[in-house]
Amino acid sequence: QKEVEQNSGPLSVPEGAIASLNCTYSDRGSQSFFWYRQYSGKSPELIMFIYSNGDKEDGRFTAQLNKASQYVSLLIRDSQPSDSATYLCAVNEERPQLLGMNRDDKIIFGKGTRLHILP
Amino acid sequence: EPEVTQTPSHQVTQMGQEVILRCVPISNHLYFYWYRQILGQKVEFLVSFYNNEISEKSEIFDDQFSVERPDGSNFTLKIRSTKLEDSAMYFCASSEVGQTTYEQYFGPGTRLTVT
Numbered sequence: 001q002k003e004v005e006q007n008s009g010p011l012s013v014p015e016g017a018i019a020s021l022n023c024t025y026s027d028r029g030s031q032s033f034f035w036y037r038q039y040s041g042k043s044p045e046l047i048m049f050i051y052s053n054g055d056k057e058d059g060r061f062t063a064q065l066n067k068a069s070q071y072v073s074l075l076i077r078d079s080q081p082s083d084s085a086t087y088l089c090a091v092n093e094e095r096p097q098l099l100g101m102n103r104d105d106k107i108i109f110g111k112g113t114r115l116h117i118l119p
Numbered sequence: 120e121p122e123v124t125q126t127p128s129h130q131v132t133q134m135g136q137e138v139i140l141r142c143v144p145i146s147n148h149l150y151f152y153w154y155r156q157i158l159g160q161k162v163e164f165l166v167s168f169y170n171n172e173i174s175e176k177s178e179i180f181d182d183q184f185s186v187e188r189p190d191g192s193n194f195t196l197k198i199r200s201t202k203l204e205d206s207a208m209y210f211c212a213s214s215e216v217g218q219t220t221y222e223q224y225f226g227p228g229t230r231l232t233v234t
Contacts, residue, residue: 032221043210043225044162051221088162092221106152106164106175107223 002027002093004110012116019076021113023089026070032092033065033072034107037085044088044109048074079117086112121145123226125211131232132201140196140229142211151194152212152223153186155179162210168194201233 036044092105153165
C-alpha cells in the first residue's frame with residue numbers, strides 16, 4: 001500500500017514567520033508531487049506542484065523535492081492568518097503496467113498538517 | 120478563472136436509495152476523477168476516467184458505484200444502493216491534456232449524508 005506521511009500538527013507559527021511543512025512518501029516510482037490547501041469544510045485547492053528535484057518558488061510558497069530521500073516540503077514565507085488551514089501533500093501513484101508517468105494516474109493524499117498562524 | 124462545479128452541494132438520502140452526484144469539469148480538461156473524504160479522514164481516490172472509459176478504480180469503487188459522461192459537459196457518479204458508510208464529501212477533479220502537466224483541480228464537493 002503506497003503511503004504519504006505527514007505530521008498532523010497542529011503547527012503553530014507566528015504571523016510573518018516561515019511555516020515549514022514536511023511530507024514523506026513510500027512509492028519510489030512517484031514523479032509528481034502536489035501541495036493542496038484545504039480550509040475546514042471546503043475542497044482541496046492546488047497551491048503548488050513540483051516534478052523535479054530541487055526548489056520551486058511561487059510567490060510566498062516554495063516547494064522542495066528530494067526524490068532520493070523521498071521527501072517533499074512546503075515553505076510559506078511571511079505567514080498570514082489566512083494561511084491557517086490544513087495542507088495536504090499528494091503524490092501520483094505510477095501504474096507499474098504502463099511505462100512512465102501516466103496522465104490519469106491517481107494521486108495519493110496524506111492526512112494533512114493543520115497549520116495555525118498566530119496573529 | 121475556469122472552475123470545476125458540482126451539484127448538489129448537499130444530498131441527504133436514505134440507506135438503500137440511489138444517488139447521482141454531478142460534476143462539470145473544466146471545459147478543456149479530458150481527464151476526470153472522483154475522490155471522497157470521510158469526515159476527519161484523508162482524501163481517497165475512487166476512480167479516474169478518460170476517453171469515455173474508466174482508467175483506474177480503487178477497492179472502494181465496487182459494483183455499487185458507476186460513472187458516466189452523459190454529454191459533452193457533465194460527469195456523474197452514481198451510487199446504486201447507498202450505505203451508511205457512504206456518508207462523505209465527494210469531490211470531482213479534472214486535469215487537462217498537456218505534454219507535461221498533471222495537475223488535478225478539485226470542485227467544491229458534494230456532502231452526501233446517508234441516514
